[in-house]
Amino acid sequence: MIPFSPPRIDDAICNEVVAALKSGWITTGPRTKTFEKKISAYCGNKATLCLNSATAGLEIMLRWFGVKEGDEVILPAYTYSATANVIIHCGATPVFVDVKADDFTIDPVMIEKAITSKTKVIMPVDFAGYPCDYTAINALAEKYRHVFCPDGERQQQLGRIMILSDAAHSFGASVNDKKTGSLCDVSVFSFHAVKNLTTAEGGAVALNFEEPQFDNGAIYTELCVKTLHGQNKDALAKTQKGNWKYDIVEAGYKCNMTDLSAAIGLVELERYDSDTLIKRKHICDAYTRFLETDKRLELPVFEKGGVQSCYHLYPLRVKNISEQQRDAIMQEIFEQDVSVNVHFIPVPGMSFYKRLGYTINDYPVTYDNFSREITLPVFYDLTDEQIQTVVKAVRSALDKVLC
Numbered sequence: 001m002i003p004f005s006p007p008r009i010d011d012a013i014c015n016e017v018v019a020a021l022k023s024g025w026i027t028t029g030p031r032t033k034t035f036e037k038k039i040s041a042y043c044g045n046k047a048t049l050c051l052n053s054a055t056a057g058l059e060i061m062l063r064w065f066g067v068k069e070g071d072e073v074i075l076p077a078y079t080y081s082a083t084a085n086v087i088i089h090c091g092a093t094p095v096f097v098d099v100k101a102d103d104f105t106i107d108p109v110m111i112e113k114a115i116t117s118k119t120k121v122i123m124p125v126d127f128a129g130y131p132c133d134y135t136a137i138n139a140l141a142e143k144y145r146h147v148f149c150p151d152g153e154r155q156q157q158l159g160r161i162m163i164l165s166d167a168a169h170s171f172g173a174s175v176n177d178k179k180t181g182s183l184c185d186v187s188v189f190s191f192h193a194v195k196n197l198t199t200a201e202g203g204a205v206a207l208n209f210e211e212p213q214f215d216n217g218a219i220y221t222e223l224c225v226k227t228l229h230g231q232n233k234d235a236l237a238k239t240q241k242g243n244w245k246y247d248i249v250e251a252g253y254k255c256n257m258t259d260l261s262a263a264i265g266l267v268e269l270e271r272y273d274s275d276t277l278i279k280r281k282h283i284c285d286a287y288t289r290f291l292e293t294d295k296r297l298e299l300p301v302f303e304k305g306g307v308q309s310c311y312h313l314y315p316l317r318v319k320n321i322s323e324q325q326r327d328a329i330m331q332e333i334f335e336q337d338v339s340v341n342v343h344f345i346p347v348p349g350m351s352f353y354k355r356l357g358y359t360i361n362d363y364p365v366t367y368d369n370f371s372r373e374i375t376l377p378v379f380y381d382l383t384d385e386q387i388q389t390v391v392k393a394v395r396s397a398l399d400k401v402l403c
């Protein structure tokens with residue numbers, strides 16, 4: 001069976017994790033701090049906080065900005081549920097909007113229609129590792145300054161809608177050579193096991209607020225406290241001689257990254273451009289080369305007008321088919337021992353969100369993308385021979401179901 005996206009666990013990873021274990025420091029410490037600095041240097045953003053997931057990072061930033069009941073947060077209907085769930089956790093209202101047919105990302109035209117005086121945050125999602133249209137999205141935040149109703153210190157200071165990117169897929173992607181993490185106010189990366197760069201579980205908040213209006217270093221410190229019980233000293237600081245006293249300054253959360261995770265991340269980051277991305281591009285290019293002559297298929301975009309994807313997913317679409325036909329094609333591919341997936345089952349169609357009154361019928365492009373989509377396996381250890389097997393499985397499944 002060809003798996004969908006197993007992590008790359010080799011000696012380099014194992015050795016660094018063992019080194020972290022033997023160092024005697026396994027929770028947040030020197031490796032996490034180094035990893036954070038290296039992420040900022042790589043992405044070109046101003047400060048980075050590593051956490052135990054992207055979900056935690058998204059929620060912390062909503063709470064930091066003071067998002068609460070009565071507020072609205074705009075996000076694409078075509079995303080993973082985590083993007084929406086964190087809005088619910090804060091008591092605010094998710095305002096789903098439709099996506100674009102070409103690259104699957106949130107449609108700025110639809111965002112503009114959804115902006116009201118209650119809009120506090122826009123959460124674009126860099127689907128499959130392809131950055132959203134941040135030029136258009138950042139411009140909307142400026143254009144609607146006059147309708148923004150600030151509540152609290154941070155909202156007053158920013159004076160406009162905050163752009164909080166769900167960059168769970170897009171570490172290493174860029175727009176005009178500017179990396180994700182530096183394209184809007186805040187971007188949150190995921191290092192979950194299936195993501196391009198993994199730490200087993202993990203995430204990072206890339207802060208990029210305008211300076212000197214904002215002090216990103218100070219926000220980083222504030223977030224460290226907020227994500228560790230509201231405690232004014234972390235474990236490492238408390239180990240210093242006589243430095244045992246601490247205070248709790250707020251009822252904080254607990255979602256820090258461990259140094260064991262950071263150990264994996266440091267190895268992954270070191271070889272990300274020179275090895276990981278090259279391999280992922282090779283795989284995606286090969287799929288495109290072998291499938292582009294098939295008129296039944298619509299292939300994903302990875303590069304266009306200065307936008308550069310990081311090849312997180314290969315979201316294939318089949319032209320003119322129903323959701324049932326898509327499911328049948330996937331079943332046929334599985335029969336040939338190839339694992340495929342669907343990204344994503346749209347959030348408004350999930351039971352919980354249906355109960356809140358949302359319906360997928362309001363997002364026709366999202367539904368159309370979803371109903372015809374099949375994600376092919378992309379992972380570091382996928383061989384050229386396995387790529388051939390996947391391509392053959394797709395072709396024969398299409399022949400069988402669409403005869």
Ligand SMILES: *Cc1c(COP(=O)(O)O)cnc(C)c1O
Nearest residue numbers: 053054055080082168190192203
């Ligand atoms: C994976 C994913 C997340 C959640 O990431 P975690 O690190 O698992 O919390 C959020 N949004 C999208 C689009 C994702 O694919």
